[in-house]
Amino acid sequence: xxxxxxxxxxxxxxxxxxxxxxxxxxxxxxxxxxxxxxxxxxxxxxxxxxxxxxxxxxxxxxxxxxxxxxxxxxxxxxxxxxxxxxxxxxxxxxxxxxxxxxxxxxxxxxxxxxxxxxxxxxxxxxxxxxxxxxxxxxxxxxxxxxxxxxxxxxxxxxxxxxxxxxxxxxxxxxxxxxxxxxxxxxxxxxxxxxxxxxxxxxxxxxxxxxxxxxxxxx
Ligand code: SF4
Numbered sequence: 001x002x003x004x005x006x007x008x009x010x011x012x013x014x015x016x017x018x019x020x021x022x023x024x025x026x027x028x029x030x031x032x033x034x035x036x037x038x039x040x041x042x043x044x045x046x047x048x049x050x051x052x053x054x055x056x057x058x059x060x061x062x063x064x065x066x067x068x069x070x071x072x073x074x075x076x077x078x079x080x081x082x083x084x085x086x087x088x089x090x091x092x093x094x095x096x097x098x099x100x101x102x103x104x105x106x107x108x109x110x111x112x113x114x115x116x117x118x119x120x121x122x123x124x125x126x127x128x129x130x131x132x133x134x135x136x137x138x139x140x141x142x143x144x145x146x147x148x149x150x151x152x153x154x155x156x157x158x159x160x161x162x163x164x165x166x167x168x169x170x171x172x173x174x175x176x177x178x179x180x181x182x183x184x185x186x187x188x189x190x191x192x193x194x195x196x197x198x199x200x201x202x203x204x205x206x207x208x209x210x211x212x213x214x215x216x217x218x
Contacts, residue, residue, distance in 0.1 A: 062081045
């Protein structure tokens with residue numbers, strides 16, 4: 001069990017699931033680069049959090065609900081939680097707002113599952129499913145909180161705490177996903193991949209540059 005002071009942000013799980021180095025740059029080194037995508041995402045979340053709750057029929061919608069799990073050591077905020085009255089009691093459904101469309105990897109799903117695990121611990125309920133609402137396609141996308149997704153989320157939370165304790169930033173490994181990473185200019189994965197500054201310079205200077213310096217540029 002974790003204490004209040006040891007809780008780490010749920011959002012860190014999504015960064016960690018995407019790339020360990022991205023997580024470390026943001027959460028250990030305090031780096032953040034806003035691009036068009038992240039700023040649109042931030043504005044979308046601010047809009048979602050404007051009203052706190054509303055009721056429609058059997059559904060009560062609560063926005064900006066604070067979340068925490070002492071078991072996983074996580075804290076955060078749900079965009080929306082729906083409480084639906086049924087003949088069997090109350091069904092609780094977390095809904096997270098995202099830009100764009102469903103992703104190929106499951107970084108977002110882990111984040112939503114962590115929200116569900118927090119709600120289960122806080123409210124003593126079982127939560128079977130959650131949804132993403134994708135702003136661009138304006139559609140809900142269902143996420144089932146399967147056993148394997150729960151296990152993966154718990155494992156990632158343990159990794160998160162272990163890495164946070166170590167406070168080390170891993171070296172960059174360039175992959176295709178780097179091209180969609182908001183931190184690519186800070187991380188410079190292609191540069192880190194090269195063995196030396198010399199080999200980097202060799203790759204960026206042109207033949208004319210080299211000849212102009214009569215071979216003394218390097
Ligand atoms: S640029 Fe690539 S290696 Fe660097 S933080 Fe982003 S995903 Fe990770």
